[in-house]
Amino acid sequence: MSSRTARPPLVGLPTDRKMIGPHPFLAAGEKYVRAVLDGADCLPLLIPGLQPPIALRAVLEGLDGILLTGAVSNIEPHHYSDEPSYPGNLHDPARDATNLALIPLAIELGLPILAICRGFQEINVAFGGRLHQKVHEVAGFMDHRENPDEPLDAQYAPVHEVQLAPGGLLAGIAGTDRVRVNSLHGQGIARLGEGLTVEAIAPDGLIEAYRHDGPTQDGSTRAFLLAVQWHPEWRVLENPFHHGIFRAFGDACRQRAAQRIG
Numbered sequence: 705m706s707s708r709t710a711r712p713p714l715v716g717l718p719t720d721r722k723m724i725g726p727h728p729f730l731a732a733g734e735k736y737v738r739a740v741l742d743g744a745d746c747l748p749l750l751i752p753g754l755q756p757p758i759a760l761r762a763v764l765e766g767l768d769g770i771l772l773t774g775a776v777s778n779i780e781p782h783h784y785s786d787e788p789s790y791p792g793n794l795h796d797p798a799r800d801a802t803n804l805a806l807i808p809l810a811i812e813l814g815l816p817i818l819a820i821c822r823g824f825q826e827i828n829v830a831f832g833g834r835l836h837q838k839v840h841e842v843a844g845f846m847d848h849r850e851n852p853d854e855p856l857d858a859q860y861a862p863v864h865e866v867q868l869a870p871g872g873l874l875a876g877i878a879g880t881d882r883v884r885v886n887s888l889h890g891q892g893i894a895r896l897g898e899g900l901t902v903e904a905i906a907p908d909g910l911i912e913a914y915r916h917d918g919p920t921q922d923g924s925t926r927a928f929l930l931a932v933q934w935h936p937e938w939r940v941l942e943n944p945f946h947h948g949i950f951r952a953f954g955d956a957c958r959q960r961a962a963q964r965i966g
């Protein structure tokens with residue numbers, strides 16, 4: 705038995721940069737932090753998203769998992785195309801710099817990753833994929849945005865189905881091949897990054913979830929990487945499918961923590 709004390713797995717959440725009055729703050733949405741604690745049963749720790757990024761390898765080496773959160777800001781399009789950004793597009797270059805540097809490092813270290821909405825888009829870009837800047841303006845696609853005038857519970861209510869890939873991670877968690885999900889995004893996948901495997905598709909054909917089956921450091925097991933375009937963190941304990949996603953992520957983090965201690 706190890707002489708080191710067992711501790712709950714530590715999950716890092718890279719922050720957004722938000723202005724409060726004249727001062728920039730580094731913040732993460734409380735619902736994501738709570739979902740790590742309550743849904744995954746892990747300890748959340750915020751990773752400051754600065755530009756240029758802090759020494760990320762040193763931070764990641766002390767962690768057992770990463771949660772990439774959603775955000776109202778959009779990835780600067782120069783990271784995935786030569787299209788200009790549209791006027792008024794809200795960006796967070798410090799978060800882009802941190803997360804696009806952190807993703808390959810986390811994968812190299814074999815850390816479990818759960819990515820939500822903007823985080824889902826970030827991993828796709830980190831793997832060489834492309835995004836639509838406005839899905840609702842692309843012929844054939846639905847409008848995947850929320851109505852900001854509705855109460856939050858209505859904005860985060862399930863609004864469309866996704867078809868789950870047979871034999872996939874999500875189909876295993878859901879125990880079925882179709883689920884209804886919430887939808888609060890203007891951007892979406894135009895081309896899936898190299899090496900990512902589709903896990904869920906919306907009725908208009910938009911990819912809404914994927915996984916990555918890369919090998920871990922020892923080459924024997926595969927690290928958990930699941931990314932979803934919707935918001936499983938919302939009232940995570942009230943939705944068995946969403947809780948299942950966080951539990952699966954937490955289990956992967958616990959396995960990772962046990963390897964570190966053992």
Ligand SMILES: N[C@@H](CCC(=O)NCCCC(=O)O)C(=O)O
Binds near residue numbers: 774778892
């Ligand atoms: N800005 C991107 C990503 C959408 C996203 O992450 N929304 C989350 C909103 C706030 C939250 O619930 O954390 C897009 O519009 O596609």
